[in-house]
Amino acid sequence: MTESNNNWEYAPSLEGTSHIQLKEKYDLFIDGKWVKPSNNRYFDTINPSNEEKLAEIAWASDADVDLAVKAARKAYVEVWSKMKASERAKYIFRIARLMQEHARELAVIETLDGGKPIRESRDIDVPLACNHFFYYAGWADKLQDAFPNRMIQSLGVAGQIIPWNFPLLMAAWKIAPALAAGNTVVLKPAETTSLTALKLAEIIEQSGLPAGVVNIITGHGDTGAAIVNHPDIDKIAFTGSTAVGKLIQKSVIVTAKRVSLELGGKSANIILEDAPIDQAVEGIVNGIFFNQGHVCCAGSRLYVQESIAEEVVRKLKQRMQSLYVGNPLDKNTDVGAINSKEQLSTIEKYINIGINEGADMFQVECEIPSKGFYCRPTIFTNVAQSSVISQEEIFGPVLTIQTFRTIDEVIQKANNSPYGLAAGVWTDKGSRIFNLTSKLRAGVIWANTYNKFDPASPFGGYKESGFGREGGLHGLEAYLK
Amino acid sequence: MNILKTYKIYINGQFPRTESGRTYVVNDAEGNPIANVCQSSKKDIRNAVQAARKAFGSWSERSAFNRGQILYRIAEMLEGRKAQFLEELTQQGQSLETAKDEIQLCIDRIVYYAGWCDKYQQILSSVNPVNSSHFNFSMAEPTGVVGILAEQSTGLIGFVSQLMPVIAGGNSVVLIASEQLPLCAITFAEVLETSDLPAGVVNILTGSADEMLPTLAEHMDVNALFLSNVDAEMEKNTQLSAIDNLKRVIVKNDDWTKEDAQGISYISSFQEIKTTWHPIEQIGGATSSY
Amino acid sequence: MKAQKSLFSEIPKSPTIDKVGVEERVSRFQTRSIKGATKMKGLSMVLSMIDLTTLEGKDTPNKVRQMCYKAQHLHNFQEGLPTVAAVCVYPSMVSVAREALKDSTIKIASVSTAFPSGQAPFEVKKIDTQFAIDAGADEIDMVISRGKFLAGEYNFVFDEIAAIKEICGTKRLKVILETGELATLDQVRRASDIAIHAGADFIKTSTGKIQPAATMQVTYTMLMAIRDHFDRTGVMIGMKPAGGISTSKLALHNLVMVKEILGEAWLTNEWFRFGASSLANDVLMQYMKQVTGKYQSADYFTID
Incomplete structure (x- = not known):
């Protein structure tokens, strides 16, 4: 056969969008009803893969936030806190089931609104979100068993602010444990990715959950600030940047509000010379290119033992060439669109810093769509521990690679960061795994795997990556006295 | 004529004078001077945090059993020096009766936490049944270097109740003693020094909380703070200073002389939960029956 | 040709393999969506890569002749379809196949070395191989001595393969690892390297x-061995998954895997084969579904 006969490119295989029902305009979900924003302000949400407008989203004012908090308080006092726990559980189970039934629609909307590949929203985000409700539903009537030595009590109204990288999944991470523990909720999705949270509101409406137990309000940073500063909120749960997390912490200091923060990271992924090398390369790819690198626990600092560094980098480059970058709705797309123009320019800023710092850059050679926000998967070698790109969170598909010689050295380097969210370790030797996993100062350690999530698995950071845990039994703690 | 004892501070297993060279006089209940005490400074905080950071790794990696042995040893050593604590407490104004009770409660509390050293992990940890082929477990790990502002109203039981759960959990400590009732804290340092506790795990400074606490709260290498019964202003300022590196700030308003002012929650407040994943290989065919 | 291209002691240390990681990687290939022209081209490629196989104790010359006829006449179903790559038979049937395929470019592969168990004296294996070649085989599919391999006698396994290759000369040698008996992917990788x-x-x-x-896990592991060897030496090695691949979907996923691991240079029957008996018909049915837009019935596709 001749060379050209071997050509076998994947034809586009687009996920259908005909079954998706989107309104032109979305109002606020308050007290079980769809309410127009008091200022009648709306903003556009766009599809980052082609910059087309998807819908208009209500921009909640302080007054709207107040309305939502009042609804949540009323629902807490009059209904939710009085309801038998087993009944509470059934509502949460019902939400889980309804989400499963709407899984395909949720996945497509998640991809349209956020830019992540349909493969991920379909196979990871949406199933995990459903499972999260399913998992916590069962806890609702077993709280006393979870904390046998304590008189447990719900907190009241929880204000929850979530990021744009896993819109539906983060909503589930926040709402499910809060409801299971007996709290009511005011949740605000990120301004670039409101749609799946609003779809979730429709599902919640459909589930018959008592009005006001979950309120979903949309808007920008000022809406979030109004939630943080509202005097009748008992608990703030935030996932987002460390900078905003610190601001929130500052605003709530004089109040009695409880806080849990899930913040940034610059997680180390460590490959030792006896690692299962091809799986480690896969773990590197999963660690940094999953969800375009918009992952707080992304394995963005790669440490490879010197003796295998050349081989690992060669294999990584090879593997990167088989990543498909492009239309997130294409089932074959591995790396989709960057979530927003702002984020793309942040990533590009860091790539330029890396180049200016003298690091060697490698990018996948691939076509990227002319419209929309895209970034080629990027790695930097010849990076120093003190390079800006190996210290600061980039939140994009950009990896820095350093080498090390000894295990003590790599432990020190991995811990040499203000963050402590996650870390990865790749080695074939059990005793070495436990040496590393116990010395790395991070809340989640993946050994011989990376970027795995599960409702039963507690997630959260050390140091400036935040405090409190989400997921598992430990995740209940954040919503109980 | 009695010799006026000079109480030095305790850093890295040694008893230096304060870097600042300052002292203040502690009086008895009648206003007679009984001792000279170091008026520690920012630099002493710096040195103490350095020592605590250095000691943290090896202390947190000690076997839990060994930590329990050392805490129990502390109780034994305190028992042996009851008389001196009794003298100091009564000199500082307590009745013989309450002083005796306080020392006894201290010993009991240290024994209580000695027993926790190798048990809290089993209660705080979990194995998590994840929906994939992975073994997943969560365990408690010490938060790191913990700054403790001692309960100011008691000479002994307050800071002992704060200190013990923190070191039982594998953290290292910089402790600012009660400004007015500091004597037992330094004598307690002598107890620690003879208890096989590694140097630097506990560092004790005397002096003004107003002066030292902000430095401790701002210190970027301190991971958590433990305050007891502080006023709202001090709490707020401490919280604000703690934001920069997101220190965990724990404020307890307990009456430490109560028998129930103890428990696993005092340990868990200074623990982080670490979750670890590892694949489980399933060999085809070997799954059916065994 | 020299007796041994390399020495056993020169084989690089095989990397360790994490099976769960392999399963995850493989599941990614399985999520690739192959549609339209890509699917047509893929199905056509699959047909051209098949070693149409009959390896049964009850094989007769007539059975082999029927199979050889079918191997040459896939285009009866649809104009432009390729022939299969080869037929694969026992040594005793090679001369029958040679006669049946005398006007064809379809290759004849013969199993040898006391296929399938390999439990025969070394001398018998050599005779077995020589017999197949003398009868007109183009390719030899030998089995390794799994018992020796599992007992750690890697030198023995290596020497046996080298000796059979010497007999083959320029005839291409396929080495069957019988991965179902090797139990772990680490062993599969080790055997591949040897x-x-x-x-x-x-x-x-x-x-x-x-x-x-x-299984795709096993094929993946072997493809990685080929990849590493190519990166180290620039020498291409072919791959043949055999057994259990009976659907078009699975075959296409195998092609996806080859494309993404080794590259398109391997997407020809010179470097990639499917050992299969029933795959061809499923591919034909899928192909005709693409052509006609209708789901097909097995009644319209001849068995042999």
Whole structure:
């Protein structure tokens, strides 16, 4: 056969969008009803893969936030806190089931609104979100068993602010444990990715959950600030940047509000010379290119033992060439669109810093769509521990690679960061795994795997990556006295 | 004529004078001077945090059993020096009766936490049944270097109740003693020094909380703070200073002389939960029956 | 040709393999969506890569002749379809196949070395191989001595392969690892490296007599061995998954895997083969579905 006969490119295989029902305009979900924003302000949400407008989203004012908090308080006092726990559980189970039934629609909307590949929203985000409700539903009537030595009590109204990288999944991470523990909720999705949270509101409406137990309000940073500063909120749960997390912490200091923060990271992924090398390369790819690198626990600092560094980098480059970058709705797309123009320019800023710092850059050679926000998967070698790109969170598909010689050295380097969210370790030797996993100062350690999530698995950071845990039994703690 | 004892501070297993060279006089209940005490400074905080950071790794990696042995040893050593604590407490104004009770409660509390050293992990940890082929477990790990502002109203039981759960959990400590009732804290340092506790795990400074606490709260290498019964202003300022590196700030308003002012929650407040994943290989065919 | 291209002691240390990681990687290939023209081209490629196989105790010359006829006449179903790559038979049937395929470019592959168990004296294996070649085989599919391999006698396994390759000369040698008996992917990788270094032109998963056979995990592991060898030496080695691949979907996923691991240079029957007996009909049915837009019935596709 001749060379050209071997050509076998994947034809586009687009996920259908005909079954998706989107309104032109979305109002606020308050007290079980769809309410127009008091200022009648709306903003556009766009599809980052082609910059087309998807819908208009209500921009909640302080007054709207107040309305939502009042609804949540009323629902807490009059209904939710009085309801038998087993009944509470059934509502949460019902939400889980309804989400499963709407899984395909949720996945497509998640991809349209956020830019992540349909493969991920379909196979990871949406199933995990459903499972999260399913998992916590069962806890609702077993709280006393979870904390046998304590008189447990719900907190009241929880204000929850979530990021744009896993819109539906983060909503589930926040709402499910809060409801299971007996709290009511005011949740605000990120301004670039409101749609799946609003779809979730429709599902919640459909589930018959008592009005006001979950309120979903949309808007920008000022809406979030109004939630943080509202005097009748008992608990703030935030996932987002460390900078905003610190601001929130500052605003709530004089109040009695409880806080849990899930913040940034610059997680180390460590490959030792006896690692299962091809799986480690896969773990590197999963660690940094999953969800375009918009992952707080992304394995963005790669440490490879010197003796295998050349081989690992060669294999990584090879593997990167088989990543498909492009239309997130294409089932074959591995790396989709960057979530927003702002984020793309942040990533590009860091790539330029890396180049200016003298690091060697490698990018996948691939076509990227002319419209929309895209970034080629990027790695930097010849990076120093003190390079800006190996210290600061980039939140994009950009990896820095350093080498090390000894295990003590790599432990020190991995811990040499203000963050402590996650870390990865790749080695074939059990005793070495436990040496590393116990010395790395991070809340989640993946050994011989990376970027795995599960409702039963507690997630959260050390140091400036935040405090409190989400997921598992430990995740209940954040919503109980 | 009695010799006026000079109480030095305790850093890295040694008893230096304060870097600042300052002292203040502690009086008895009648206003007679009984001792000279170091008026520690920012630099002493710096040195103490350095020592605590250095000691943290090896202390947190000690076997839990060994930590329990050392805490129990502390109780034994305190028992042996009851008389001196009794003298100091009564000199500082307590009745013989309450002083005796306080020392006894201290010993009991240290024994209580000695027993926790190798048990809290089993209660705080979990194995998590994840929906994939992975073994997943969560365990408690010490938060790191913990700054403790001692309960100011008691000479002994307050800071002992704060200190013990923190070191039982594998953290290292910089402790600012009660400004007015500091004597037992330094004598307690002598107890620690003879208890096989590694140097630097506990560092004790005397002096003004107003002066030292902000430095401790701002210190970027301190991971958590433990305050007891502080006023709202001090709490707020401490919280604000703690934001920069997101220190965990724990404020307890307990009456430490109560028998129930103890428990696993005092340990868990200074623990982080670490979750670890590892694949489980399933060999085809070997799954059916065994 | 020299007796040994390399020495056993020169084989690089095989990397360790994490099976769960392999399963995850493989599941990614399985999510690739192959549609439209890509699917047509893929199905056509699959047909051209098939080693149409009959390896049964009850094989007769007539059975082999029927199979050889079908191998040459896939285009009866649809204009433009390729022939299969080869037929694969026992040594005793090689001369029958040679006669039936005398006007064809379809290759004749013969199993040898006391297929499928390999439990015969070394001398018998050599005679077996020589017999097949003398009868007109173009390719030899040998089995490795799994018992020796599992006992750690890697030198023995290496020497045996090298000796058979010497007999083959320029005829291409496929080395069957019988991965279902090797139990772990680490062993599969080790055996792949030994076979490659001992002179295999192709490595092949299975005899088809043992389950599991050509799972994607196993094929992936062997493809990585080929990849590493190519990166180290620039020498291409062929791959043949055999046994258990009976649907078009699975075959296409195998092609996806080859494309993404080794690249399109391997997407020809010179470097990639499927050992299969029933795959061809499923591919034909899928192909006709693409052509006609209608789902097909097995009644319209001849068995032999």
